[in-house]
Amino acid sequence: MKQIIKLEGLVLKTTDYKEEGVLATILTKNGINNSIIKGAKKMASGTRLLASPLTKLEFNATSTEGLNTLTEGIILDNYLSIKQNYNKITHAFPIIEKILTFAHQVTNNKTFYTFVNNIINMLKEDLDEFTILTLFEVKLTYLIGISPELKTCIRCGDTTNEGSFSIYQGGIICNKCNTLMPYDLNVEETKNLKLLYLIKLDKVNSEFIKIVKKDIKNINMVIDKHYEKHLDFKSKSKQVLRQMETK
DSSP states (O other), X not given: OOEEEEEEEEEEEEEEETTTEEEEEEEETTEEEEEEETTTTSTTOTTTGGGSXXXXXXXXXXXXXXXXXXXXXXXXXXOHHHHTOHHHHHHHHHHHHHHHHHGGGOSOHHHHHHHHHHHHHHHHXXXXXXXXXXXXXHHHHHHTTOOOBOSBOTTTOOBOSSEEEETTTTEEEETTTTTTSOOSBOHHHHHHHHHHHHOOGGGOOHHHHHHHHTTHHHHHHHHHHXXXXXXXXXXXXXXHHHHHHTO
């Protein structure tokens, strides 16, 4: 028996399905939804634009034996300001890559969907794209269960407001202990890492970007190593992005 579902979602990627259709991977408030979009490869098809990655949709789909077919949909946002801007789209790719990789680890799908939408909307604004990418990657650690310890010294156990960050230890080392152990971010860089982790997204503005931007490159490299250490994950999109930045 067919069941009709109505959803809002963000198209993350598509793969070919039979001759004229695609299978779209869509992030929704209920998690990842995979839906067939028939006729999406036809130039004159009304569904072609619905199948464009990085497009926000409201859509109806029928579900038969676990396989969904999108029957109708409207575009809520095609994010053209991102797609038509080289810096914005190249920084969107690593965000989409991580969503696709880690969505299954998220326990609160509704919160995750809202978080992703807010981050994508921030990319539309006149804010530094690399800082927004780093902000996403830092905050995502909480949602997928690998958040760093930023309150308590991982050596002595004391609560600390200042310290240095160690990738190997996965947390902060207080100023009393950081002369005894190696660390990867100094006190000022660690302070900005904590700002990225703790700030509410609606408080992010150009003034906040100015505060953290001077340390953002080092913080980003450390967060990449944090993902590698805890999840054995290396971002292919980030590798391409760095190669392009060095040209």
